[in-house]
Structures are given as structure tokens and as C-alpha cells.
Amino acid sequence: MKKFKHFVIGGIEQKIFSLVFISIAMVILTYTVVLLVQANRLTKIVAETNEKQKTVIAGVTDSTLELMVTDRLESEAKKEATIADDLFTQVESQVRIVADYATTLYANPDQFERIDIKEPDASTKGTTSAQLIYSDDTDITDPAIIDEIGLLGNLGGLMVAQYDNSVVNSMFITSANDITIITDNTPQNKYNPDGSLKKLRGTQRPWYKATAEEGDIYYSNIETDSFTGGVEITITMPVYKDGELVAVAGADLYLETMKEEVEGSNKEGGFLMIVNQNGQVIFSPKKSGIFEVQDSSKAQDLRECDNEELAEFIAAAIGGVGSVREVEVEGVTYYMAGSALETVGWAVITSANKEVVLSPSSQMMNQYEKNQTEAITSYRDSTKRAGTIIAVVLGLGVLLALFCGQMLAKQIVKPLNEMANDVTNIKNENNVFEMKKIYNTGDEVQALAEAFEDLTKRSREYIGQILKITAEKERIGAELNVATQIQADMLPTIFPPFPDRKDVDLYASMDPAREVGGDFYDFFLVDENHLAMVMADVSGKGVPAALFMVIAKTLIKNRAMMGGSPAEILTEVNNQLCEGNEAEMFVTVWLAIVDLRTGKGLAANAGHEHPVICHKGGQFELVVYKHALALATMEGVKYKEHEFTLLPGDKVFVYTDGVPEATDKRNELFGTGRMLEALNEDPSAEPSELISNVRVAIDEFVEDEEQFDDITMLCIVYHGKEENE
Numbered sequence: 001m002k003k004f005k006h007f008v009i010g011g012i013e014q015k016i017f018s019l020v021f022i023s024i025a026m027v028i029l030t031y032t033v034v035l036l037v038q039a040n041r042l043t044k045i046v047a048e049t050n051e052k053q054k055t056v057i058a059g060v061t062d063s064t065l066e067l068m069v070t071d072r073l074e075s076e077a078k079k080e081a082t083i084a085d086d087l088f089t090q091v092e093s094q095v096r097i098v099a100d101y102a103t104t105l106y107a108n109p110d111q112f113e114r115i116d117i118k119e120p121d122a123s124t125k126g127t128t129s130a131q132l133i134y135s136d137d138t139d140i141t142d143p144a145i146i147d148e149i150g151l152l153g154n155l156g157g158l159m160v161a162q163y164d165n166s167v168v169n170s171m172f173i174t175s176a177n178d179i180t181i182i183t184d185n186t187p188q189n190k191y192n193p194d195g196s197l198k199k200l201r202g203t204q205r206p207w208y209k210a211t212a213e214e215g216d217i218y219y220s221n222i223e224t225d226s227f228t229g230g231v232e233i234t235i236t237m238p239v240y241k242d243g244e245l246v247a248v249a250g251a252d253l254y255l256e257t258m259k260e261e262v263e264g265s266n267k268e269g270g271f272l273m274i275v276n277q278n279g280q281v282i283f284s285p286k287k288s289g290i291f292e293v294q295d296s297s298k299a300q301d302l303r304e305c306d307n308e309e310l311a312e313f314i315a316a317a318i319g320g321v322g323s324v325r326e327v328e329v330e331g332v333t334y335y336m337a338g339s340a341l342e343t344v345g346w347a348v349i350t351s352a353n354k355e356v357v358l359s360p361s362s363q364m365m366n367q368y369e370k371n372q373t374e375a376i377t378s379y380r381d382s383t384k385r386a387g388t389i390i391a392v393v394l395g396l397g398v399l400l401a402l403f404c405g406q407m408l409a410k411q412i413v414k415p416l417n418e419m420a421n422d423v424t425n426i427k428n429e430n431n432v433f434e435m436k437k438i439y440n441t442g443d444e445v446q447a448l449a450e451a452f453e454d455l456t457k458r459s460r461e462y463i464g465q466i467l468k469i470t471a472e473k474e475r476i477g478a479e480l481n482v483a484t485q486i487q488a489d490m491l492p493t494i495f496p497p498f499p500d501r502k503d504v505d506l507y508a509s510m511d512p513a514r515e516v517g518g519d520f521y522d523f524f525l526v527d528e529n530h531l532a533m534v535m536a537d538v539s540g541k542g543v544p545a546a547l548f549m550v551i552a553k554t555l556i557k558n559r560a561m562m563g564g565s566p567a568e569i570l571t572e573v574n575n576q577l578c579e580g581n582e583a584e585m586f587v588t589v590w591l592a593i594v595d596l597r598t599g600k601g602l603a604a605n606a607g608h609e610h611p612v613i614c615h616k617g618g619q620f621e622l623v624v625y626k627h628a629l630a631l632a633t634m635e636g637v638k639y640k641e642h643e644f645t646l647l648p649g650d651k652v653f654v655y656t657d658g659v660p661e662a663t664d665k666r667n668e669l670f671g672t673g674r675m676l677e678a679l680n681e682d683p684s685a686e687p688s689e690l691i692s693n694v695r696v697a698i699d700e701f702v703e704d705e706e707q708f709d710d711i712t713m714l715c716i717v718y719h720g721k722e723e724n725e
Helices: 012-023 028-107 143-164 206-214 256-263 308-318 359-397 402-424 444-490 542-561 566-578 671-679 687-702 720-724
Strands: 002-004 007-009 129-134 170-175 179-184 231-241 244-254 270-275 281-283 325-329 332-340 347-353 504-511 519-525 530-538 587-595 600-606 612-614 620-622 642-645 650-655 711-718
Touching (some): 028 170, 028 244, 129 143, 143 170, 143 179, 256 281, 308 325, 308 347, 402 444, 504 519, 519 542, 519 711, 530 542, 530 711, 620 671, 650 687
Antiparallel strands (some): 002 007, 170 179, 170 244, 231 244, 325 332, 530 587, 587 600, 600 642, 650 711
């Protein structure tokens, strides 16, 4: 249609005016009757079609959301179960190694020397050691007992190595004579408040008796640790000599991380819980109701609860067939999925509130209904205005317009009938209203047909976009939550890290730009007198950088613990990272090893930022020297070292490029100058305060701008031998 000022050229109003002018309005009455009938019919069809589309869209959206959520629940349950099973399997393997070695000791006692094991020494807190614990009835002056302690002392080195390379709370072995060799780094917990050594009758513990009855590997129920009071599970294995039980080897595994993850899962209508082999809830975020965690003596076996649907589901989940089911519990309908832990017989249960899951569908339907109501109202208003005009014209020429009106009515009504049939045939989401040649009338009929075509196409696109966005958001959110937790757990976050040492103190922080990042820091004692410090930045961001970061961090620490200078360590790690590096990623690394007795250190820099040093009573300043290539850029690179000496009171500050490259809204970089100013505001401050000062300066500089890169910092203060004494 075309408009000229206030006149519509080619519209129904113009056609009626032309008819009146040419044929003296002989057919207006017939035209009007036909038009009104068809208009009413079309309005009715539009309303009916609207209801059909609402039903189809709601059904498709609900079923799609259900499918996505159930797939996610089942996948999440299997994933959590797999992670837990892998952890338990690792610990079980370590227990078997200790038990096998103990079997060899008891079978061939004359082939081994006797190694003395001391009682716990509280002053060695934080240092892993094998410690002797015994019962009140054990006579440790008995030559036979002394000989057995010396024989079991051969396990000390093995259990220390096992403990340092795992996540267990403790490794131990208890003999039939109530001699217990326990390995951990918390000897202070082995003493009573009055300073007396705690005694342990290991042969009377439930895990000892159960292991003796089982005759093989045994997983205990959740217990409270005898020494620390922590929540744990004990994994044990019997040791036999000539068919007789002589000892039980085992490990205590803390479950605090699992407990915290479960308790933090109660959000957005869903939650995670774990039931044991007896059908009892052992971890859950719920503080009341049937899913509340209770003492094992009071906890209900959900397989025998009054809710038959829930009882069947829990039994199936523990049995390893916990497929997704819809279960109503305490007036709330949940989608539930379960996955069995093959090692301990537990089951991981994931759930989602059905009402919350389907809420996006309800919101979409409300918006769709609102749009349809507005469209129908606009169409009805237009029809009423047209009716008023027709009524006026009808009064002028009703007696003379019969013949011409009948012919013109047929021409106008035909596309309306075709349109009504096409609209009626829209029965599901795959059908759309399409323009035909018959609708190209150049008037309101064409405009209405174009509106119908556009409406159906936009509805399909809208539904597709919502489903795609929702699915992607759920997948990425679940993966990044796990990745974020894994990465956070890999970095040392306990400060002060060496509470028993007075010669050194340090602090570090890492703030990723995304859920996961490529920066990492590390610090560890290579031996009693040498401290290794690492600051690194992986190329790229997000999950790929985080994965490369895990590999690089692990290789650097493992190689450093084998000994050698920083240059030797970086040279070997570089060659390892170059192998199979098809993604062509690289990592810049600053690695230093300091002799805590003398303050002398060696540092190697693989393309990383210049370190900053502050001598006691002085100011922080950059230490600038030539860098080598970043790791994983080229195989065979030989890295050089830089010698330095720290005097008591000296500080070293290292960082990643996220600090100097922080950018404000004017696209200006923070720079090393502002970084040094922030450090020198109070150069005598503790490492944590210095890092906080730099972070505050960065935040004030960038204001509300989004963080572009990971920001990682580490600061060490060397107190030296005098402070240590």
C-alpha cells in the first residue's frame, strides 16, 4: 500500500470510494455483509489458532526443558560419582601397597633391619612423620614388642611418601598387639590437654573388627577422627601371617570437601546429596525434612520409607541403576538422578525442582500471550473503524450497489478464505504461515498476511533461541563450576604456609579474569633449607589455559622436588611441554630457589615479568635482566640463572602481566610505575598487606572496567637465621 498525506492509495477505503464513484454504490450492502462475516470468522480462527500455538509451544518447551535437565542431572550424578570413586580407588591402592609390604615384613622378619619409631613430637607440627601410638595395656619395654616396633618401622618411609602424595588425613598400621604406626603432619593432636600422650586400643576400633571379619579391603561408615574430630572414612586391609591376622593397614580420608560441596549445592531449585549403602543420608544441604542428615543411629533407611517412589529410586541408585525419575517428596516434585559409587556402595543423588525447571516456559508463554492479545486488539480496532466507514457509505448507496458489490466482494473475500484455511492448518511447531501470490493484493489483506507470516517465523526463532541459550548456559555453568573448584584447590591457599618457621613468611593471591584462568603461583620446600617459588602465566584464557596451567604446574613442582638448579628445572620442563604441543600454547615462568640458611638464591626467568625487590629499610624497585624464551615455545632451549642474596628484612614481589596491564576506561595501562608506588606506600608492611595495597590501587585505577586478564601476585619476606633463632 502507498500513502499520500492522509490518504491510503490501494486500500479497502479507496476501493469502496471508487466503487461508489463509478457504479453509484450499487453493491455496497452485499460487500459489507460478506466482509463482516469473513472478518468475524477470521477473528475466531485467529483466537483458535492462538490457543493451538500456545498448547504446541508449551508442550515442546516443557518437554525440551525436561530433557535437558534430566540429561544434565544424570550426567552430573555420574560425574560426581566417578570423581569420588577415583579418589577412593587411589587411596585403596595406597592401602594395598602398605598392607603388601607389611605382609612381606611379617613373613621375612630376619631379612629386614629394625628401625626405631618415636612417639609423636608436637614441635614437628606441619612435618610429615611416622609416629608410635599404643594402648594402655601395651608393654613397650617388652623385647618382643620392641622388636615388632622396629620391624614395622620399615614402613615409615613408604607411608610418609604415600601421605605426601595423596589427600589422606593419615596412613597407619595397627598390629594385633595394639601397636599403631601412624603417619601424618599433626603430631600435636596426639596429646591430651594435660600434655599426656593419647592412647589408642586399635584392635577394639570398629574398622579393625570389621576388617578382620571381611578378610579383604574394607570401607567404614562415616566416622569422627580419634585425634582431630574431623569427618572421615577409614579404608583398611588385613595383614596375615601363616593364615593368622597380625595387623590391619589403613588410611583415614577427610570428607570435608565433599561435605562442603554438597551443602553448597542447594540453589536454583536443585541440590546434591549422598546416601550410604544403608540408604541413609550422609551429606545433604537440607536442614529439615526427610533429606536432613541425622546420626546413623537415628537416620532413616530411605529404601524403607513410606514414600514408595522415593524408596524405589534410592534402592535403584544404590544398586547402580539410578536413571532419572520424577519423584514427589513432601509436596515438592523433583527430577532425580542417581549414580552408585562402586568402591564404597554409596550413591550420589542429584535433583531439580520441577516447578523451577519449567518456569522459563511459563514466562515465555505469558509473554507470547501478551503479544497475541495486543495483536488481536489492534486488529479488532481496525475492523471497527472500517465498519464505521462502511456503514456511512452504505447509507448513501445501499439500493444501487448490489451488482457491483457482489463482484468486488468475491475478489476481496477469496484471499481471506485462503488465509483462514492456511491459519487453520497451523497445527504444530513445524508449520509456518507463508505468503502466496493470492495475498499480494496491495491492501490490508496483504498487510495482515505479512503480519501472520512474520509472527509465526518469529515465534519459531524465539523458541529455538531460548532452547539453545538455556542448554548452553546449563552445560557451561556446570563445567565451569567444577573447573573453578579444581583450579582453586590446586593453588596453596593456607597462610602462613610454614607456621613453624620464623626465617621466612610469604603471601600470594590469584584473581582469574574468567571462571578459570591461566595464571598460577606455587611455593614449597624442596628440602628443610631450600624454598622454591614459582610465578607463571599461560598464554590465552579460560579452560584451555587452565588445563595447560595444571600440566605446567605439576611438571615444574615434580622436577623441582627431584633437585637441581632453576635453569636445569626449566630446561627439562620446557622439553616436556614442547612434546605434542599442537595447540602451540606457552607459559612464562619465574622460578627461584632460596637457601633459607644464607639468603642466597638462584632465579631463572622464562619470558616472565621482572621481579621486584626491597632491601630492609629501602624502597621496592625492579630487578631488570635479560629473559629467556617462554616454556613450550621451542625445544632445546638452555635457560640461564640469576644469582641474588636476601638479607634479613628483604622482600621479593613477583607478579603476572595482569598487574601492569590492567586497563582503565581511557585504555591506559596501570603500569609498573603505579605498581611500585602502591608497594612503596608502606614498604615495611607484611606480604599480605603489600598485595592488598597493590590490589586496591588497581581497583581504584580501573574503576568499573571489566578485568581483562588474570591478576596474580606473590610476596616473600626473608627474616633470616637471626629472626629464626
